[in-house]
Amino acid sequence: MLDKKILSQLESITGRGGVCSSPEDLVVYGYDGTFEEGTPDAVVLPRSTEDVSRIVKLAAAERIPVVPRGMGSGLAAGSVPFRGGIALTLTRMNRILEIDQANAVARVEAGVVTADLQAAVEKAGLYYPPDPSSQRHSTIGGNVACNAGGPHCLKYGVTGDYVLGLTAVLADGRVLRTGSKCIKDVVGYDLKALFTGSEGTLGIITEALLRLIATPKFFRTALVEFDSMDGAARAVYAVLAAGVVPASLELMDETAIACVEEGLHLGLPLDVAATLLIETDGGDEAAVAREIETAAEICRREGALRLKVAANEAERAALWKARRSVSPALGRKAPNKLGEDITVPREKIPEAMRRVKAIREKYGLPIVLYGHAGDGNLHPNILFDKRDPEQWKTVEKMVAEEFEAALELEGTLSGEHGVGALKRAYLEKALGPVSTEIQKRIKQALDPLNILNPGKIFPE
Numbered sequence: 001m002l003d004k005k006i007l008s009q010l011e012s013i014t015g016r017g018g019v020c021s022s023p024e025d026l027v028v029y030g031y032d033g034t035f036e037e038g039t040p041d042a043v044v045l046p047r048s049t050e051d052v053s054r055i056v057k058l059a060a061a062e063r064i065p066v067v068p069r070g071m072g073s074g075l076a077a078g079s080v081p082f083r084g085g086i087a088l089t090l091t092r093m094n095r096i097l098e099i100d101q102a103n104a105v106a107r108v109e110a111g112v113v114t115a116d117l118q119a120a121v122e123k124a125g126l127y128y129p130p131d132p133s134s135q136r137h138s139t140i141g142g143n144v145a146c147n148a149g150g151p152h153c154l155k156y157g158v159t160g161d162y163v164l165g166l167t168a169v170l171a172d173g174r175v176l177r178t179g180s181k182c183i184k185d186v187v188g189y190d191l192k193a194l195f196t197g198s199e200g201t202l203g204i205i206t207e208a209l210l211r212l213i214a215t216p217k218f219f220r221t222a223l224v225e226f227d228s229m230d231g232a233a234r235a236v237y238a239v240l241a242a243g244v245v246p247a248s249l250e251l252m253d254e255t256a257i258a259c260v261e262e263g264l265h266l267g268l269p270l271d272v273a274a275t276l277l278i279e280t281d282g283g284d285e286a287a288v289a290r291e292i293e294t295a296a297e298i299c300r301r302e303g304a305l306r307l308k309v310a311a312n313e314a315e316r317a318a319l320w321k322a323r324r325s326v327s328p329a330l331g332r333k334a335p336n337k338l339g340e341d342i343t344v345p346r347e348k349i350p351e352a353m354r355r356v357k358a359i360r361e362k363y364g365l366p367i368v369l370y371g372h373a374g375d376g377n378l379h380p381n382i383l384f385d386k387r388d389p390e391q392w393k394t395v396e397k398m399v400a401e402e403f404e405a406a407l408e409l410e411g412t413l414s415g416e417h418g419v420g421a422l423k424r425a426y427l428e429k430a431l432g433p434v435s436t437e438i439q440k441r442i443k444q445a446l447d448p449l450n451i452l453n454p455g456k457i458f459p460e
């Protein structure tokens with residue numbers, strides 16, 4: 001609990017209603033999309049970069065931890081305030097400051113909800129592709145801080161590929177402005193890249209300058225059914241190896257499909273082992289149709305049972321609703337889930353899926369497998385009950401083996417969720433000692449008092 005004097009100093013910065021400290025308020029800001037929990041000492045809701053700067057200056061003077069937070073949808077416990085302090089929540093900074101059509105750039109505050117930005121730029125005839133499945137309940141600040149991906153990142157790239165510039169408040173309260181509207185800007189180190197994916201440990205992102213592109217006009221979306229996971233995995237690799245680059249190539253296994261179907265009744269097939277959701281898009285209708293046909297032909301060759309192309313926008317929307325609902329739908333099967341996001345090079349996708357299946361068979365706890373298969377980015381979700389210590393011990397062993405498998409296959413621990421608190425023990429295994437040491441020195445240089453999201457990314 002922060003003393004009353006500090007709470008009132010914070011409120012003098014934010015104005016009335018900008019600081020919450022009742023037990024009920026604190027509990028609401030103490031968790032994210034995982035099962036982890038921690039209680040902040042206060043929730044502070046700034047309205048401007050200037051507010052954030054003054055809050056961080058006060059926190060630095062008083063040595064209070066500051067945990068930046070968007071919508072709390074993260075899947076690595078990155079915004080969980082394990083050491084108390086201030087849950088600095090950016091959701092009131094939700095203005096789209098500029099959509100510059102001439103230069104195809106948007107300037108937004110960090111608390112803008114991703115889907116709101118996408119809808120606004122679409123009205124202006126432009127497209128912001130990074131689309132985490134949580135797009136309706138995550139912020140641009142959180143997306144930049146995690147370098148979020150999403151189903152359309154196979155063709156279009158991840159959040160970091162669209163960050164042209166950032167405004168960030170540093171650990172001493174100074175305001176850093178980096179980058180510009182220029183597509184090419186190589187003056188000095190690329191600080192926007194350093195802050196992208198820094199998970200709130202180097203600074204508080206308050207504004208982002210984002211690149212936009214032309215909206216694709218035509219889409220073809222197909223659901224392809226397989227009677228084996230192996231067939232689906234081979235098809236993913238074969239489609240990519242043939243040089244087809246779909247906008248999306250998403251995998252759902254039988255349990256993922258069943259959980260979504262039980263809840264949403266969309267008419268998904270319940271007699272299959274796996275499905276692939278394949279979408280092609282672009283400005284040339286004939287080329288988009290040709291690409292889905294090529295992908296379909298390859299899937300048939302690899303043993304697809306059935307294949308259905310969405311006949312209209314409503315059918316396409318239903319397929320996407322199904323895919324985006326997998327993560328929350330898993331709550332039907334078990335009290336807890338641990339969803340990882342290992343990533344492997346595309347050639348290793350079938351082997352990675354086999355390794356995950358072998359871990360499931362070895363330990364007996366269910367692992368649901370879905371994810372952005374075309375990126376080699378898989379979300380094996382272990383279903384369990386954290387109240388049972390034996391199950392938790394088993395989960396820890398299973399996760400360690402998933403990570404080992406990813407690294408052995410020349411992959412990595414996380415394609416989009418970040419390290420947070422959940423993967424920090426494995427950091428050095430993934431990065432090696434030299435890279436880990438350099439990363440620690442960057443943190444030390446930018447946040448010598450260790451007040452920004454302490455305990456995240458680095459093992460303690």
Ligand SMILES: Cc1cc2nc3c(=O)[nH]c(=O)nc-3n(C[C@H](O)[C@H](O)[C@H](O)COP(=O)(O)OP(=O)(O)OC[C@H]3O[C@@H](n4cnc5c(N)ncnc54)[C@H](O)[C@@H]3O)c2cc1C
Nearest residue numbers: 070071072073074078133134139141142148149200205416
């Ligand atoms: C159902 C579901 C589906 C998901 N699908 C995807 C997906 O497809 N792709 C994907 O990449 N992720 C996905 N996620 C994970 C999550 O939504 C993303 O990581 C998202 O980017 C988090 O945004 P947020 O605003 O909720 O951030 P939070 O969860 O609040 O914070 C995440 C991290 O960013 C830091 N942070 C937040 N805001 C700032 C800021 N302004 N400045 C500095 N640091 C900040 C926090 O300290 C924390 O470390 C999914 C999550 C759920 C629950």
